[in-house]
Structures are given as structure tokens and as C-alpha cells.
Amino acid sequence: MLEGKFEEASLLKKIVEAMKDCVSSCNFNCTENGISVQAVDNSRVLLISLLIEKDTFEEYRCDRNITLGVGLGSLSKIIGNGANSDYLTISADDDADKLNIIFEDKVKDKISEYNLKLLDIDADLLDVGPMDTDATITLPSADFAKICKDMKVLSESLQIIVTKDSALFQSVGDIGTGNIVIRPKTDIDHPEESVTISLDKPIDLSFGSKYLSDIIKATSLSQKVTIKLTDQSPGVFEYKLPSGYLRFYLAPKFDE
């Protein structure tokens, strides 16, 4: 038996919105410690790794490990029926073929209950493991989203060049070029506005703009995004949850 109660439906809404355009369906792996997902997009360029730790929930129990195959478009439709501020409880029996979803209005005496049919998903997982990191950038997630959107008007690729004291986002396209430079900044009054760059080795990597457009759909999950870059390796883009994370691993583009 799995049962997890979110203090606010908005958190699961945001998680599903951040994932559903990248992967249509995925397995939710439920254990006593929480719920995790690994899913890869159809082109096998972008990997999503989600961890919702037990502490994220108002109440949580999972007596036995269970895997729930979920169509994210369908889940999104049902979750969309609840108000952001509702309590949201998901539950499933051990051999369930459906996921039970209950919204409780905190003011009105109103309870809405839905069942989502589960899917049998045969996922082949990738062994991501711990990765070395040459450069780490942490910046406001809204700023990163704007950089990605602004640069996408120029090119299908976004080049990220990190040196000791700056990160350069560069786009070179048919209509012209664009450069955005950000530098470390400590904002004591508004720590969420701070920018940090730590560097072991300079970085010059290019990523597909269309995949970055998918990644920045997670912007509402966290005020900050952490970007971990390693030479000749996938970039890791991490949005922290109250307890857990939503991470994207994006394979880079290379010169032909």
C-alpha cells in the first residue's frame, strides 16, 4: 500500500508540468524513502531524474516497494482538476492497476476523487552514477529560463563557456549572434538572486536549444537552478524540491 499526501497539490502539478512534454509516460518507483523516477525522452538526449523524498509529504507510507506506470498527459489532466492549494493524496494498492487521486479543499467541505489507469511500462534505465564536475553555476531559475528563451531566437544551439569569473551564454545563427555574460554576485538581502560559479576546469559546451526549452519548464519548482558541467559530458540541470530534486541530464552537441 502506497499513500502520500501533499500539503499542496501545486507541487505535484509543477513536477508533472516540468516532465510531461519531455516524456509521455514513466514509472514512479515508490519505496519507504519516497518516490523516484528515471525517464529518457524519445530521442535519448535528455534524461529526467526525479526524487520526491518522504519528508516532502505531509503524510507518507509505502509498505512494499511498488512501481506505478503513469501516463503523464493523463495525470496532468486529472491533477489540473484540483486547486493549487488543495491537499492532494495519491494512493495505490500493492498490485494496483490504478492510482487513486484525492483532492481536499482546505476551506470548503469538498473532496474530489479520481482514479488513473496505470500502464505497464518497459523502461530500460541508464546507469547515471556519480559524475565528476568541472564547473558549477547556480543562478536564479527565472534568469536561466530567460537566457534560454532569448538565445533560442537565434540558434538551435546554445554554447556555454565558463571561466573563473564568468559564464558566457552564446548563440550564433543565420540572423546574427547573441552573448549574455553573468558573473558571481552575492545578494545578502535577496539570497535567491545570488549567482555563484565554481570552477576546476574551464568549460566550453553546446546544447540543443529545444531540449533547454523543455528543461526550463521546471522553473516554477525552484527559485534557483544549479548547472553542473563537465568537459565532453552531459550537462546536469538541477531544480531542488523542498526535499528532493528534479534533475535533467542533457547530452551535449559536438563539432562534426
Add this chain to the structure above:
Amino acid sequence: SKKQSSLAQFFGKT
């Protein structure tokens, strides 16, 4: 132009 790589080039299967 640049060529998109695949995650399978970096990560093995579990």
C-alpha cells in the same frame, strides 16, 4: 554545424 550526441554514449544500461 554541431552534431547532437546521445546519452547512450555516456551512460551504460543498468
